[in-house]
Amino acid sequence: MNDRTDEFEKLVKANREDLYRIAYRLTGSRDDAEDLLAEALTEAWESFRNFRQGTDFVRWVATIMTHTFLDWRRRESHYELVSLDESTDEDEEPMELPDNSDDPETATVKKAFWKAVKKALDELPPDFRSVVVLVDMEGMSYEEAAEILNCPIGTIRSRLHRARILLREKLKDWL
Amino acid sequence: MACPQWSEQISAWIDGMLTEQEREALEAHLTVCSDCHRTAQELRNLKSHLLNFPVLKPYRGMWNRVMRRVRQHYRLRRPVAVKQLVVWGFAFAASFVVAALLLFRPIFQNTRPAPNLLNTLASYHTDTVSLALSDNPMCHLVATAELSEAEGNE
Numbered sequence: 001m002n003d004r005t006d007e008f009e010k011l012v013k014a015n016r017e018d019l020y021r022i023a024y025r026l027t028g029s030r031d032d033a034e035d036l037l038a039e040a041l042t043e044a045w046e047s048f049r050n051f052r053q054g055t056d057f058v059r060w061v062a063t064i065m066t067h068t069f070l071d072w073r074r075r076e077s078h079y080e081l082v083s084l085d086e087s088t089d090e091d092e093e094p095m096e097l098p099d100n101s102d103d104p105e106t107a108t109v110k111k112a113f114w115k116a117v118k119k120a121l122d123e124l125p126p127d128f129r130s131v132v133v134l135v136d137m138e139g140m141s142y143e144e145a146a147e148i149l150n151c152p153i154g155t156i157r158s159r160l161h162r163a164r165i166l167l168r169e170k171l172k173d174w175l
Numbered sequence: 176m177a178c179p180q181w182s183e184q185i186s187a188w189i190d191g192m193l194t195e196q197e198r199e200a201l202e203a204h205l206t207v208c209s210d211c212h213r214t215a216q217e218l219r220n221l222k223s224h225l226l227n228f229p230v231l232k233p234y235r236g237m238w239n240r241v242m243r244r245v246r247q248h249y250r251l252r253r254p255v256a257v258k259q260l261v262v263w264g265f266a267f268a269a270s271f272v273v274a275a276l277l278l279f280r281p282i283f284q285n286t287r288p289a290p291n292l293l294n295t296l297a298s299y300h301t302d303t304v305s306l307a308l309s310d311n312p313m314c315h316l317v318a319t320a321e322l323s324e325a326e327g328n329e
Binding site for chain 1: 182183186187190192214217218220221222224225226228229230231233234237238240241242244245248249
């Protein structure tokens with residue numbers, strides 16, 4: 001390995017958790033998160049010569065990852081694969097809840113709630129989902145999301161509002 | 176259901192994206208409209224839930240698999256700095272020129288035109304050959320070859 005590959009791998013290693021979290025939130029599946037990471041990081045490596053010291057590496061890869069995700073969703077074939085994949089084991093595996101000290105009943109309710117949230121997110125149009133992931137889940141500002149998605153702030157505001165209204169409709173029994 | 180004219184404003188209000196004037200107008204409306212007030216509450220709850228959305232741990236060995244796939248591209252497409260590209264470009268061009276000169280050297284030598292500045296004076300005798308480059312004193316050259324022996328041998 002030369003210096004650049006070494007530098008690239010160090011940055012990936014240092015930011016593994018953040019990168020995986022964004023990939024998982026975008027795709028909603030561990031298998032797809034893995035594919036998305038592999039594809040986005042390959043593209044990131046190919047563009048690594050444009051990466052400047054001091055740039056936020058996670059934000060930089062998140063931009064590539066978000067566009068890769070939107071490209072995937074635009075290609076219907078992959079979308080179908082996701083739907084099939086989704087029914088395999090994701091639903092069977094326990095959700096990793098933030099607080100593990102709940103009694104079994106509360107834990108069951110929480111699990112059902114997060115499952116409903118996940119389903120509602122999966123049903124969002126990809127453009128809406130990406131804005132929700134960046135702003136509501138990753139805590140980015142409208143400006144940052146607009147930069148990543150390469151669109152005006154007004155578009156972010158509008159998509160976010162419509163996405164939230166859709167989610168609210170689907171989760172009205174929980175909110 | 177929130178009032179249509181306020182609906183998008185509520186979402187922006189939650190994110191603190193309204194101007195002072197817009198914020199005051201909306202907050203005044205929320206005190207008198209129960210539907211919009213409920214919508215604001217629900218959207219606020221939704222936002223806080225989404226922030227805590229749990230993430231499943233990746234499958235075992237995921238990063239090894241991911242990096243293996245990425246590393247396949249290291250050899251195929253190594254990112255080369257522009258500066259390096261320029262250096263290699265010059266090196267290639269220079270070696271090409273040198274190779275071309277070496278390859279076509281005999282042709283260049285054969286087709287070289289006779290020098291105009293030099294006035295060549297050659298005198299040929301039966302037993303000697305004299306070559307005089309007379310106009311340039313620095314380059315005055317007289318070559319003499321003894322041919323008598325050769326002719327004698329003949």
